[in-house]
Amino acid sequence: MTRERTGKAQEKNSLELRPIGVIRSKLKERSRAPKQGSEGAPDAWLEIYRFAAPALDGLAAGDEIIILTWLHRARRQTLRVHPRSDPKRRLSGVFATRSPDRPNPIGLHQVTVRKIAKNRLRIGPLEAIDGTPVVDIKPVLCEIQKHSL
Amino acid sequence: MTRERTGKAQEKNSLELRPIGVIRSKLKERSRAPKQGSEGAPDAWLEIYRFAAPALDGLAAGDEIIILTWLHRARRQTLRVHPRSDPKRRLSGVFATRSPDRPNPIGLHQVTVRKIAKNRLRIGPLEAIDGTPVVDIKPVLCEIQKHSL
Numbered sequence: 001m002t003r004e005r006t007g008k009a010q011e012k013n014s015l016e017l018r019p020i021g022v023i024r025s026k027l028k029e030r031s032r033a034p035k036q037g038s039e040g041a042p043d044a045w046l047e048i049y050r051f052a053a054p055a056l057d058g059l060a061a062g063d064e065i066i067i068l069t070w071l072h073r074a075r076r077q078t079l080r081v082h083p084r085s086d087p088k089r090r091l092s093g094v095f096a097t098r099s100p101d102r103p104n105p106i107g108l109h110q111v112t113v114r115k116i117a118k119n120r121l122r123i124g125p126l127e128a129i130d131g132t133p134v135v136d137i138k139p140v141l142c143e144i145q146k147h148s149l
Numbered sequence: 150m151t152r153e154r155t156g157k158a159q160e161k162n163s164l165e166l167r168p169i170g171v172i173r174s175k176l177k178e179r180s181r182a183p184k185q186g187s188e189g190a191p192d193a194w195l196e197i198y199r200f201a202a203p204a205l206d207g208l209a210a211g212d213e214i215i216i217l218t219w220l221h222r223a224r225r226q227t228l229r230v231h232p233r234s235d236p237k238r239r240l241s242g243v244f245a246t247r248s249p250d251r252p253n254p255i256g257l258h259q260v261t262v263r264k265i266a267k268n269r270l271r272i273g274p275l276e277a278i279d280g281t282p283v284v285d286i287k288p289v290l291c292e293i294q295k296h297s298l
Contacts, residue, residue: 058245095286096207137244
């Protein structure tokens with residue numbers, strides 16, 4: 001019952017993320033970054049903070065993973081945008097787009113692990129800019145259950 | 150420059166999520182919920198809070214979307230788990246699994262929009278339990294660019 005009560009309390013309070021790492025990339029500015037990883041983005045380093053390193057156990061080069069980032073330059077008040085920043089396209093709610101500007105600017109990036117060097121993962125392609133906080137890593141669940149975890 | 154500075158400040162401070170809605174489901178307990186939506190989970194309602202409703206514009210029944218939730222009953226100190234709670238499987242880092250127990254318990258759920266009734270979306274299948282806070286909605290980006298947003 002104690003854990004149930006803790007859960008209730010958390011629900012009423014703020015939901016606070018703790019970064020587990022950070023992106024190190026040659027992309028330095030949002031305005032120059034591709035909109036999606038598949039649009040010519042480079043590989044990047046993901047540095048995992050010491051406290052979270054044990055959670056990497058089981059990941060290997062070649063894995064397809066999902067990186068969740070905190071898009072720290074985003075505008076959280078934005079609720080409608082022109083898709084792909086194209087003023088000719090009619091305004092759309094941000095939940096129908098992948099705009100980084102949204103109430104909770106969590107980025108979702110599917111990447112391949114190129115190599116792992118201690119607490120650093122070489123991953124790509126990735127459109128997130130240098131300094132972007134990373135909040136989670138998940139395996140891709142695919143049809144053939146390559147990752148059935 | 151002002152926005153750049155705000156970004157820098159946010160990076161140093163806490164990263165706080167603001168729920169944009171909540172799940173209403175017949176699943177009431179984590180222990181009875183399927184581990185993935187594809188494992189027999191039911192449809193559920195997603196109630197969007199009033200402030201975020203304009204961000205729904207452009208979503209329609211039939212859309213494939215990704216729901217990001219805050220798994221409020223998760224244990225955030227957990228860094229290793231037995232995959233699928235099977236004690237016979239060797240301990241694995243949580244980043245190599247889909248365990249809800251992880252430093253930032255963000256749930257990632259791909260669902261179909263069954264219908265939209267004002268600020269409520271009928272979605273499924275969904276394994277998240279009743280009362281789970283929702284923090285983001287994104288369109289699925291697929292090969293054929295059905296959603297090129």
